[in-house]
Amino acid sequence: MRILYDGQIYSWQAAGGINRYFANLIGRLPHDFYPSLTNCASRDVNFPNHPNLNIYFYQRFNFRPGRISLQVEKFYFRIISTWHKFDLVHPTYYESITGQGFQKFRYPVVLTVHDMIHELFSSQMDPTKACAETKKKAITAAQAIICISENTKQDLLKYYPIPEERITIIPHASEIDISLSYGDDSVPAQPYFLYVGSRASYKNFDRLLQAFANVVATFPDLQLCVVGSSFTKEEIRSIADLKLDSHLQYYSFLSDRHLAKLYRCSIAFVYPSLYEGFGIPPLEAMSCGTPVIASNTSSLPEVVADAGLLFNPLSTDELSDCLRFVLDNPANREQLVQKGFERAREFSWDKTVNQTLDVYRAVAS
Structure with missing residues (x-):
């Protein structure tokens, strides 16, 4: 099977959740598959690896004026998508690197919908509604849609009246586990809770700071690793106002090995987000042997189930109580660790890829 992966996401994201998703998907395709990826990003982007992968690369703005270069770029990718033979197209995002709508592709389109953030948090994430409109056009044009959780599917159906039979739920997985966590990378010397990822407003990080400040009052040696x-x-001001300056440890983006060790050595991983399309970090945490304290909203109960502590993300007191619980109850904490290992084993990238192949075959036929 020959698949075109429209590589728009690589123009915006050198690494990240969507990047990892396609790296795992393309990298695990069978050896009789022939993936092609269109791309105009720099060469140091974390591209997928596959023995048959063909990358169509355009060096963006390699001549002036830039406006002409951009038009040539789009024309180049339109030629590839139009005149090369593929069985289907799987775009990496909601708009095409060709600059055209997905209905212009000559082949069936499989689209992955990761979340509904632009619709649910439009005032923060999409005030002009431009992203949501682009997304709507992409969803309408796709022959098959992959949602990464049941919650994302239900949110999608609320906003877009598309046939439910066009949607398949295929969860993500974690490529980080405890086997990576025994290197010599540094971790905080004092006991710490761990927070990983974006801190956009819907991520609810401010409430975590407030809850953590409540707990530090009785556990003065405690650290929050971010x-x-x-x-x-604004965050620096909040940290100062809450007198947490000496209680925070900050790490920039890390290798998987370093991150795995931070997970394993933490008291617990805390994920107070108001909304997630799936939520890979809690799955990473469970795979690395640390308890998960997560919001009881959106897709997170699907991921964590009964293997973690779930709380109302609008209640600072509930979050504070969860933090105290794992500190005060080491036996219960260990039970959560074991449940987390069991839960994490239910997700795998091989399973994700096999289910995606079923969608590909159905569409291509």
């Missing part, structure tokens, strides 16, 4: 982008000015 992995992700640098703190904003």
Whole structure:
């Protein structure tokens, strides 16, 4: 089977959740599959690996004026998508690198919908509604849609009246597990809770800071380890106001081995997000042997089930109680670790790929 992966996401994201998804998907395709990827990003982007992978690369803005270069780029990718023979197209995002709508493809389109953030948090994430409109056109044009959780599917159906039979639920998985966690990478010397990922407003990080400050009052040696982008000015002010300056440890983006060790050595991983399309970090945490404290909303109960502590993300007191519980109850904490291992084993990238192949074959036939 010959599959075209429209590589728009690589123009915006050198690494990240969608990047990892396609790396795992393409990298695990059978050896009698022939994936092609269109791309105009820099060469150091984390591309997928496959023995038959063909990358159609365009060096963006390699001549002036840039406007002409951009038009040539789109024309180049339109020729590839139109005149090369493929069985289907699986875009990496909701718009095409060709600059055209998905209905222009000559082949069936399989589209993965990761979440409904643009629709549910439009005032923060998409105030002009431009992203949601592009997404709507992509969803309408696709012959098959993959949703990464049941919750994402239900949210999709609320906003877009498409036939339910066009949708298949295929969860993500984790490529990080405890086997990676025994290197010599540094971790905080004091006991710490761990937070990993974006801290956009819907991620509810401010409430975590408030709950953590409540707990530090009785556990003064406690640390909160944060992995992700640098703190904003607003976050720095909140940290100072809550007198947490000496209780935070910050790490920038890390290798998988370093991250796995931070997971394993933490008291618990905390995920207070108001909304997730799936939520890979809790799955990573369970795979690395740390308890998960997560919101009881959106897709997170699907991922964590009874293997973690779930709380109302609008209640600072509930979150504080969960933090105290794992500190005060080491036996219960160990039970959560074992349940987490069992839960994490239910997800695998091989399973994800096999289910995706079923969608590919159905569409291509």
